[in-house]
Amino acid sequence: xxxxxxxxxxxxxxxxxxxxxxxxxxxxxxxxxxxxxxxxxxxxxxxxxxxxxxxxxxxxxxxxxxxxxxxxxxxxxxxxxxxxxxxxxxxxxxxxxxxxxxxxxxxxxxxxxxxxxxxxxxxxxxxxxxxxxxxxxxxxxxxxxxxxxxxxxxxxxxxxxxxxxxxxxxxxxxxxxxxxxxxxxxxxxxxxxxxxxxxxxxxxxxxxxxxxxxxxxxxxxxxxxxxxxxxxxxxxxxxxxxxxxxxxxxxxxxxxxxxxxxxxxxxxxxxxxxxxxxxxxxxxxxxxxxxxxxxxxxxxxxxxxxxxxxxxxxxxxxxxxxxxxxxxxxxxxxxxxxxxxxxxxxxxxxxxxxxxxxxxxxxxxxxxxxxxxxxxxxxxxxxxxxxxxxxxxxxxxxxxxxxxxxxxxxxxxxxxxxxxxxxxxxxxxxxxxxxxxxxxxxxxxxxxxxxxxxxxxxxxxxxxxxxxxxxxxxxxxxxxxxxxxxxxxxxxxxxxxxxxxxxxxxxxxxxxxxxxxxxxxxxxxxxxxxxxxxxxxxxxxxxxxxxxxxxxxxxxxx
Numbered sequence: 001x002x003x004x005x006x007x008x009x010x011x012x013x014x015x016x017x018x019x020x021x022x023x024x025x026x027x028x029x030x031x032x033x034x035x036x037x038x039x040x041x042x043x044x045x046x047x048x049x050x051x052x053x054x055x056x057x058x059x060x061x062x063x064x065x066x067x068x069x070x071x072x073x074x075x076x077x078x079x080x081x082x083x084x085x086x087x088x089x090x091x092x093x094x095x096x097x098x099x100x101x102x103x104x105x106x107x108x109x110x111x112x113x114x115x116x117x118x119x120x121x122x123x124x125x126x127x128x129x130x131x132x133x134x135x136x137x138x139x140x141x142x143x144x145x146x147x148x149x150x151x152x153x154x155x156x157x158x159x160x161x162x163x164x165x166x167x168x169x170x171x172x173x174x175x176x177x178x179x180x181x182x183x184x185x186x187x188x189x190x191x192x193x194x195x196x197x198x199x200x201x202x203x204x205x206x207x208x209x210x211x212x213x214x215x216x217x218x219x220x221x222x223x224x225x226x227x228x229x230x231x232x233x234x235x236x237x238x239x240x241x242x243x244x245x246x247x248x249x250x251x252x253x254x255x256x257x258x259x260x261x262x263x264x265x266x267x268x269x270x271x272x273x274x275x276x277x278x279x280x281x282x283x284x285x286x287x288x289x290x291x292x293x294x295x296x297x298x299x300x301x302x303x304x305x306x307x308x309x310x311x312x313x314x315x316x317x318x319x320x321x322x323x324x325x326x327x328x329x330x331x332x333x334x335x336x337x338x339x340x341x342x343x344x345x346x347x348x349x350x351x352x353x354x355x356x357x358x359x360x361x362x363x364x365x366x367x368x369x370x371x372x373x374x375x376x377x378x379x380x381x382x383x384x385x386x387x388x389x390x391x392x393x394x395x396x397x398x399x400x401x402x403x404x405x406x407x408x409x410x411x412x413x414x415x416x417x418x419x420x421x422x423x424x425x426x427x428x429x430x431x432x433x434x435x436x437x438x439x440x441x442x443x444x445x446x447x448x449x450x451x452x453x454x455x456x457x458x459x460x461x462x463x464x465x466x467x468x469x470x471x472x473x474x475x476x477x478x479x480x481x482x483x484x485x486x487x488x489x490x491x492x493x494x495x496x497x498x499x500x501x502x503x504x505x506x507x508x509x510x511x512x513x514x515x516x517x518x519x520x521x522x523x524x525x526x527x528x529x530x531x532x533x534x535x536x537x538x539x540x541x542x543x544x545x546x547x548x549x550x551x552x553x554x555x556x557x558x
Contacts, residue, residue, distance in 0.1 A: 006112045006558040010120035013261050022257060025091055025265035025292040026052065033254065035128050038119050041254040042267070044212070044284050047291065054290045055089075056324040056429040060299040060379075061308035061368075063361050064502075065492055067343055068333040071112065071381045071411060075329045075418070076299040078115035078410020079379075079425065081262040082418025083295050088426065090264055091293030092117075095281045095301065096256070096271040097124045098131065098199045100171040100535055102557065103543035112558065113411030115418070117258050117266045121554045130207075131169045131198050131271065133252040137245045138167045138203040144241045145225050145234075146181065149189050157234050159191045162226035163516055165533075169198040173536030196533040200276040205487075205521035207249060208270035208282040209318055216253060217246045219520035233479060235519070255285040262415050265292065274301025275492040276533050278310040278523070283319045295429070302492040304328060304364040305457050312372055313438050314485050314523055322436050325428035326368045326376040327421070329408075330361050332386040332394070338503045347385040354390055358397055359504035363495065365403050367457055371439055375432035377424045378405040442483050446473050446515065449486045450526055454510045458495040464511045469526075472515045481517045481524065490528040497529030 004012075018040045022032045033041040060079065062072040073094065080092040094117065097109035102124050110117045110124055117123060126132070142164055149157055168175070175195035181188030198204060202223060210216040221237035228234060236242055255269040269285035272278050279301035280286075289296035300307030308326070316322060332354065333346040339357030341350055361378065368376045378398050380391065395405040406424050409417030440452040447465065454460040465473070476482060493499040496508040514527040527533075537543075546556040 006116060007120060007555060009114060010116050010118050010261070011553070013118050015118055016259060016263055018257065021259045021263065021265050024263065025257070027257070027292060032257070038258065039122065039128060040257045041128060041251065042257050042288060044254055044288075047284070047287055050291050052291050055294040055296050057286075057290055057321060058295060058297045058325050058327065058425055058429070059308060059311060059323045060297060060327045060329065061304040061364070062302070062329040063334060063364055064303040064305070064338065064494060066334040066337040068331060068337050068346060070329050070331055070334055072299055072329045073109065074112045074115045074411055075327065075379055075381065075408055076297055077111040077117060077260050077266070078408065078415060078418035079327065079421055080264045080297045081115065081260055081415025082410070082422035083297070083425070084262065084264050085415045085419055086422050086426070088422070089294040091289040091296050092260065092264060092266045093281050093285045093289040093296060093298040094266060094268045096127055096130060096268055098197065098271050098273070099125070099169045100197050100199070103537070103546070104171045104535065104541050105538045114261060114414035115410040116261050117268060118261060119258070121557060123258060123268060124557055125554075127268070128256050130252040130256070130269070133248055134201065134203050134207055135167050135169055135198045137248045138198070138201045140245060140248065141223070141225065141236055141239070141241050142166045144239050146188055148239055155234055155238055156228040156230075157226050158229045159189060161231075162191065164223070164225035165194045165196050167196045167198045167201040171197065171535040171537045173534065176532065176534045194534070197273075197535060199271050199273045200533040202518045202521050204270065204272050205278055205518055207253065208272055208278070208280060209315065209521055210253065211283055211319070213246060213250065213253065216249060217242055219522070220245050222519040224517055224519045231475065233519075253284070255282060255288050274307035274310060276489045276531060278314050278487050278521070279307035280311045280315045283315065286319070286321065295425075304367060305495055306490070306492055308368065309439060309453070309457055310487060313440065314487060317438060317485060318522060323374055324434070325425055325432075326374050327379050327425065328361070328364055328368065328376055329379050329381060330394070331381045331383065332390045333383060335361060335394070340502070349387045349390060351389060351393060354393055357503055358394065360502070361394070362397060362401065363459055363504045365398060365401055369401065369403060371437070371456055373435040373437045375428040375434050376403055377421070377428060378403055379408045379421050380405055381411065382407045382409055442485060446476060446482050446486070446524065450488065450510070450512060453486065453488060458510065459504055459506055460496060460508045460510055461506075462509050464509050466511065466513045469512045469515050476515065476517055476524065481519070484517070485523045486526055487518070487523045488526050488528060489531045489533070491531060497531070
């Protein structure tokens with residue numbers, strides 16, 4: 001049987017006009033600012049003017065990712081469509097795709113199969129330009145910083161203590177570490193510099209956590225770009241860059257509205273990665289989804305130890321959100337890979353490999369249920385090669401933790417394949433009451449917060465702080481940043497900071513080599529292991545396979 005690619009399925013969809021989708025989401029036309037026929041910005045004034053009560057908030061997360069795939073975004077979309085099919089007024093809130101992974105290794109990032117948001121090509125390629133505006137605002141601040149130094153350096157910025165980096169929405173390892181300002185004194189001050197990918201920039205985090213233009217400006221003013229010769233922080237406010245940056249970000253701050261293949265309203269806005277940033281769509285989009293639907297389905301990046309932890313400990317803490325239920329996505333194939341099975345041997349039943357790999361799922365389940373105290377369900381994306389014995393094994397293991405398992409076939413069947421999951425989510429929201437807790441207390445020291453995450457969430461034995469990290473912690477303590485939450489940047493492929501440690505490793509130590517403050521975002525970033533904030537392209541990047549024909553039809557996105 002020949003299957004259509006994701007982009008072929010998306011291109012066959014007959015999209016509804018965006019005003020019809022807005023009406024379905026209870027959004028009056030006066031708040032809709034269309035981008036063509038099928039995309040729109042929504043004026044956030046709606047949040048202050050609507051009389052609708054908040055709906056139920058459902059977070060979709062996943063096991064530790066593998067090359068076999070888990071389908072978290074696909075499940076999120078399919079669940080939303082499934083809820084609509086069983087009569088629930090539903091919206092979905094997702095992150096925007098970054099061009100880096102699209103041209104790199106991942107391909108499209110708008111769901112898959114018959115559970116996608118559309119127009120798929122436009123969402124994946126530039127969309128409404130939010131990423132480009134975030135990049136421009138970031139680089140304006142960098143330009144103003146270097147210009148300040150060039151024009152006399154009245155603030156006394158030490159060029160060896162600059163922490164602000166330029167950014168671009170592309171994977172380009174060549175730009176990780178550079179020297180700029182060359183060519184004589186009229187062409188800038190020579191210094192070491194570098195680029196981060198836009199998804200990892202603090203502007204993206206601020207963009208996603210801001211609740212208004214006023215809040216945006218307050219956060220931008222607190223950005224620390226570097227330090228003076230006597231170690232005092234220099235901020236964007238000091239450089240008088242805030243007004244111009246906020247003006248650039250004004251329209252981008254408005255959430256985007258699109259639709260799923262089945263016409264479910266989808267707010268797609270913001271796009272931080274969860275391995276090197278906080279991994280959640282914008283607070284404003286989530287709040288719109290909550291107001292405009294009785295059920296709002298959202299997702300957080302990578303495994304639950306990354307995206308879900310940051311969603312709960314950072315986003316929910318700052319925005320006052322509380323999920324009503326959590327869905328943890330898994331596949332038999334991925335769990336067998338965690339059990340040491342090679343990717344080319346996943347089509348055959350192997351209960352021993354599954355038994356070795358399932359501790360990964362069980363640790364994520366235990367974290368959600370016992371650390372964060374939230375009701376949850378395991379959604380197993382079923383593949384044709386999965387056997388009943390393998391499915392029954394997962395069901396029994398999860399049942400022992402007091403958690404139900406539901407099979408999902410949304411990739412093949414769209415919302416119809418998500419109806420069983422939808423019914424279980426409704427049951428959790430209506431019958432089970434969570435007692436939401438954070439994983440750590442803000443009053444703990446910086447070291448204690450990271451140690452708590454390592455032991456409670458990752459399953460490790462402790463943390464090693466490099467000499468540089470300890471010096472940075474001492475400075476952050478002196479400046480009063482020690483009570484902020486922590487955003488841990490680590491590999492997405494393991495609970496540890498070593499991508500080779502699959503399953504649910506124990507007894508390991510996390511190495512923190514660098515800690516910096518994101519003063520505007522309101523958290524500390526701890527870089528562990530070999531994590532990079534500017535990814536590189538693979539040997540055969542997906543960009544080699546993307547094409548466009550003479551009629552403008554795109555292929556190869558996924």
